[in-house]
Amino acid sequence: MEIKKILVIDDSAVARKMLIRVVPNKEEYEFIQAGGGKEGLELYQKEKPDLVFLDLTMPEMDGFQCLEVMMKFDPNAKVIINSADAQKEAKERVLALGALKVQDKPPSEESMVSMLGWLEDNV
Amino acid sequence: MSDISQFTEDDKEILIEIMNMGFGAACAELAEALNTFITISVPKVSMGNGEDITEFANENLLVNDELSIVEQGFWGNWNGTAYLGIPSELVAEMLNIMGFDEKEKKVGDLEDEERTMIFAQVSSLLINSCINKISDIFNEENTFSAPHILLDKVTEFSDEVFDEDEEMIMAEARFSLNNDAIGGSLFITYNQDSFGWLRSAIDTFVEENL
Numbered sequence: 001m002e003i004k005k006i007l008v009i010d011d012s013a014v015a016r017k018m019l020i021r022v023v024p025n026k027e028e029y030e031f032i033q034a035g036g037g038k039e040g041l042e043l044y045q046k047e048k049p050d051l052v053f054l055d056l057t058m059p060e061m062d063g064f065q066c067l068e069v070m071m072k073f074d075p076n077a078k079v080i081i082n083s084a085d086a087q088k089e090a091k092e093r094v095l096a097l098g099a100l101k102v103q104d105k106p107p108s109e110e111s112m113v114s115m116l117g118w119l120e121d122n123v
Numbered sequence: 124m125s126d127i128s129q130f131t132e133d134d135k136e137i138l139i140e141i142m143n144m145g146f147g148a149a150c151a152e153l154a155e156a157l158n159t160f161i162t163i164s165v166p167k168v169s170m171g172n173g174e175d176i177t178e179f180a181n182e183n184l185l186v187n188d189e190l191s192i193v194e195q196g197f198w199g200n201w202n203g204t205a206y207l208g209i210p211s212e213l214v215a216e217m218l219n220i221m222g223f224d225e226k227e228k229k230v231g232d233l234e235d236e237e238r239t240m241i242f243a244q245v246s247s248l249l250i251n252s253c254i255n256k257i258s259d260i261f262n263e264e265n266t267f268s269a270p271h272i273l274l275d276k277v278t279e280f281s282d283e284v285f286d287e288d289e290e291m292i293m294a295e296a297r298f299s300l301n302n303d304a305i306g307g308s309l310f311i312t313y314n315q316d317s318f319g320w321l322r323s324a325i326d327t328f329v330e331e332n333l
Contacts, residue, residue, distance in 0.1 A: 012139065012143070013136060014137050014139075014140040015140050021332065057163050084146070084147030085151070085163055087161060088151075088155065105143070
């Protein structure tokens, strides 16, 4: 898949910065940021990003709810979960909802390179 | 410098995200032990004197019924204390997974030995795991004291727990299971004598991660 526009949904500005920092060759991408699930859904519909990084633990609309709505709106949405919630069941739930992969926080440069490489080769 | 004014709102946001990562890892261990799914809250952080911290802790203590508050100290470059608010229902869950039959037992009905064992188990799962994860992020190591029951059959922290003349930073997060039927709260502090270390640790974190 070709990735040009990336939407990062996380209530923590710190977490969004941490994630974008480890994306290699970041000047090649356009990043859009949302501070919550509802804002993320609005931006997804408006901006139609190629890839979404989504946190799970967020106030009001959490990542599980956001993912469910997003996949109903666009079953082809490409979503990577970036979360501190390391529970096995949490990972199983989001994969069942349609997420492509789950990445534990904090993301490393190595894990991000590997993730983007996997997306290029497999999606 | 041991003054809390050296910490900014941006520092608070960093400590919230670090607590999020530590608590997420800790809850994963508890979920595995209980073979259940745990709902995790977004952490909060407060900075202030003992009076401010007591108010913050009580505002965020998840109370459905009487609970026990377990205290466990830790030290290293980062000195602090963790407090875990555990309701009776969670103790019953722990009894169950530890092989006891008396699932309906309440905290006050248990023998001291049973209580100590259960709280030590919960503590090792949640407190140690959370502190260790946070220490990993800061490239630190901590030593722990034995957990003990600080307050029993209470619904709040009493005024005597936190020294009103000492400033501290407190992070909290809540967890619940069985569709939010049972829950607890974890609080951790950064004591005033660690503020110098914390300032430096946050600066290093920013340099390396942001």
